[in-house]
Amino acid sequence: MPQWISACDTDAIEQEEVIRFDHASQTFAIYRSPDDQFYCTSGLCTHEKVHLADGLVMDHEIECPKHSGAFDYRTGEARRSPACVNLKTFSTKVENGRIYIEV
Amino acid sequence: MDDTKYGKRNKRGDWAPYAALEAAPFWSKPWNMSKILNWLVSYVWPWNAFHMVTALAYWYFVIPDVETLKAIHWTWALRLYVVNALAIFVFYGYFEYQLYVRRAQGTSFKFNGKFPADNPSDVFWFNSQNIDNFLRSFLISIPLWTVVEVLMLWFFANGNAPWLSWQEHPYWLAVVVLLVPAIHEAHFFCIHTAIHTRLGYKWIHAIHHNSVNPTPWSSLSMHPVEAFLYHAVALWYLLIPSNPIVALFALHVAGFGALNGHIGFDKVKVSDDKSFKSHAYAHYLHHKHFEVNYGGDQLVPLDLIFGTWHDGSPEGEARMQERFAKKRAKLNAQ
Numbered sequence: 050m051p052q053w054i055s056a057c058d059t060d061a062i063e064q065e066e067v068i069r070f071d072h073a074s075q076t077f078a079i080y081r082s083p084d085d086q087f088y089c090t091s092g093l094c095t096h097e098k099v100h101l102a103d104g105l106v107m108d109h110e111i112e113c114p115k116h117s118g119a120f121d122y123r124t125g126e127a128r129r130s131p132a133c134v135n136l137k138t139f140s141t142k143v144e145n146g147r148i149y150i151e152v
Numbered sequence: 153m154d155d156t157k158y159g160k161r162n163k164r165g166d167w168a169p170y171a172a173l174e175a176a177p178f179w180s181k182p183w184n185m186s187k188i189l190n191w192l193v194s195y196v197w198p199w200n201a202f203h204m205v206t207a208l209a210y211w212y213f214v215i216p217d218v219e220t221l222k223a224i225h226w227t228w229a230l231r232l233y234v235v236n237a238l239a240i241f242v243f244y245g246y247f248e249y250q251l252y253v254r255r256a257q258g259t260s261f262k263f264n265g266k267f268p269a270d271n272p273s274d275v276f277w278f279n280s281q282n283i284d285n286f287l288r289s290f291l292i293s294i295p296l297w298t299v300v301e302v303l304m305l306w307f308f309a310n311g312n313a314p315w316l317s318w319q320e321h322p323y324w325l326a327v328v329v330l331l332v333p334a335i336h337e338a339h340f341f342c343i344h345t346a347i348h349t350r351l352g353y354k355w356i357h358a359i360h361h362n363s364v365n366p367t368p369w370s371s372l373s374m375h376p377v378e379a380f381l382y383h384a385v386a387l388w389y390l391l392i393p394s395n396p397i398v399a400l401f402a403l404h405v406a407g408f409g410a411l412n413g414h415i416g417f418d419k420v421k422v423s424d425d426k427s428f429k430s431h432a433y434a435h436y437l438h439h440k441h442f443e444v445n446y447g448g449d450q451l452v453p454l455d456l457i458f459g460t461w462h463d464g465s466p467e468g469e470a471r472m473q474e475r476f477a478k479k480r481a482k483l484n485a486q
Contacts, residue, residue, distance in 0.1 A: 107164060115275050117364045117440070130442040130476060131361075133483045 053142065053149040059087070060146070067111060067122075069102035072152065077139065078102050079148060080122045082109055087141045088122050089150045095127065095134035153425055155260045159418070165265020169418055172465035173434055175450030195451075198428060200333055203408055206239070207401040215400075221309035224302060233298040236407065237290055244289075244368040244411055251417060252282075252367050261419045261427075263436045264365040275362045285369035288359070293372035293379035297407050300383040304390065304399050313390035321393075328394045332402045334451050335392075336409070339385040341447035341454040347378055348446065363414075366439050371410035382406060413438075413448075437462045443479075444472050 056070045062081040069092055070077045076092035078101040094101055094113040103114040110128060112119045118132025125136035140151040155161075159169040177187040214235050215221070216228045250256045252267060259265055268281040276284035307313045318325055347357040356375040363370035374382065385406050389399035413435025419427040431449060438445040444462035447454045455461035459475070462468040 105164070114273065116361065116442075127480050127484075133476070133480050135480070135484050 051151050054152050056089075056148045056150050058146055059143055059148055062087070062148075065106045065108070067102050067104065067106050069100055070150070075152070076100065077150060078111065078122070079141070079150065080106060080111065082123070086123075087143060087148050089139040089141050090120070090122050090125050090136040091139075094118060094132055095136060096132040101136075153260070153419075153421060153427055155419075158261070161265070165259065167259065167262055167265070167418070168464060169433065172468065173449065173463040175453055175456055175461070175463075179450065179453050179456065194429070195333070199409065199412060199431065200405065203404040204329070204401055206408060207397055207404050210235070210400055210404075211397045215305065215396075218309045221305045224306050229298060229302045232301055233295060236298055236301070237294050240289065240294060240372070240407070243408055244371065247411065247415060247420070248282075248368040251415070251420070257417070257421045260421065261417045263416055263418065263433070263440075266365060268363070268365050268367055271365075281363055281365075282367070282369055285363060285367070285373035288374065289369060289372040292376050293374050293383075294407075296376060296379040297372075297383045297403065300380065300386050301400075301403055304386050304403070305396060307390050308396045308399070314393040316393050316395055318395065324393070325395055325398060328389075328392060328398050329401060332398065333405055335388060336385050336402060336405045337448040337452045338454065339388065340382070340406075341452065343378075343381040344446045347381075348443070361439065361442065364439055365416070366414035366436070367416055368411055368414060371414040372407070382410075433464060434462075437464060441472060443475070444468075 054072055056072075056077070056079055057068065062068050062079060064081050064085060065083050067078050067080045070079050071092075078090050078092045080088045080090075082088065090101070090111075092100055092102060094115065096113065096118050097115055099113055099115040101111050101113060101120075105112040105114070106122070109121055109123050110119045111122045113132060116131050117129070118127065119129040120127055120132060120136050122136070123138075125138040127133050127135050142149050142151075155167060158171075159167050161167045177184060177191050214232070220228055252269065255267070272279040273281065277287060278284065308315050316325060346352055353361075356377045359375045360370075360373060360378060363373060372379065383403060383406050386399045386403040389402060412431045415430045415432045416436065417430055418433055420430055421427045434445045434449050441462065444460050445455055446460055450456055450461060453461075459471070462472050
């Protein structure tokens with residue numbers, strides 16, 4: 050049964066930034082886009098299980114810090130080799146200045 | 153010399169040339185003699201001429217006499233390793249120092265806007281791309297280069313390979329010398345494609361690809377299997393009737409020439425208005441995108457034939473993205 054989990058305050062993430070959020074032995078990456086929307090994906094690169102939160106956000110892409118594989122963090126779609134398997138995405142909502150993710 | 157006249161920089165500071173890469177002019181019809189002549193000059197000068205000079209210098213000043221070569225002994229093998237290591241230290245070290253330590257031309261003509269030393273990563277030994285690449289080069293790849301060199305010389309010295317003299321076969325040997333870079337490119341394409349298979353990549357080639365933003369020290373940062381296969385290009389000259397100097401030339405095109413693909417800059421400036429081309433872009437694109445440009449600059453057009461050529465143009469990018477989309481769809485359907 051999916052549930053909404055409180056992750057962090059909205060002002061904890063700058064625009065075009067990403068943070069890591071761990072919950073119940075799962076790790077997530079939460080992004081704030083240039084158009085001020087919040088997105089969440091699984092936190093590890095599908096190529097070599099590196100934390101994407103250490104990577105570079107540019108526009109709507111997250112670039113893995115290890116091999117520069119890239120994903121569209123809105124859809125999870127792999128955009129550049131060596132990452133070929135898409136990221137899992139999670140719904141987000143904002144309430145009272147807090148970001149919630151649906152897990 | 154302003155790099156924005158020759159290319160453009162994107163939002164993250166990466167520079168790319170306006171002009172797309174061109175395969176050797178023989179592969180496009182009708183033949184353009186002016187292009188072919190320009191290409192022939194750049195084929196020889198400066199890089200292959202340099203490799204030929206170092207091969208001759210080795211033969212006359214470093215390689216022991218034939219009687220000594222008939223029996224493999226650690227003393228002369230070790231001497232060869234020391235000379236190879238010193239030569240690479242000086243040659244690669246010069247470019248590393250100028251471009252990455254002194255940063256003499258900043259990011260001008262630099263494909264990747266970042267310098268690896270500014271971005272420590274735990275993918276590398278001691279969290280440092282420079283240290284990792286340096287150690288792998290001197291502890292793994294150069295020793296294996298020397299192993300190939302010792303084997304090749306031993307075979308020639310013992311009459312186990314056809315050794316033609318320059319006096320009796322000057323034309324044939326001249327042809328073989330001119331073909332050395334082509335044989336190198338074909339050999340490199342074959343071994344490179346083989347280690348880009350799923351298991352080959354995972355167990356062997358991933359080490360070299362850790363350097364997505366390569367520097368001169370990345371050139372020979374390889375797994376031992378890759379390092380041996382790469383330098384084994386010189387062993388073809390045990391089968392092709394030639395001469396140990398030609399085989400040394402082939403070994404130097406591999407060992408010293410690896411710098412070209414990994415220098416990280418399109419042009420190396422020598423003064424405010426003068427520079428020389430590195431020929432690095434095709435292999436830089438391989439490091440960036442992984443699944444393009446398995447060969448070289450398409451002197452032997454195997455990437456063109458197999459559809460893996462990326463010339464840096466929007467069309468090349470679209471072709472790569474099309475292949476990538478198919479692969480992604482297949483993997484995500486599993």
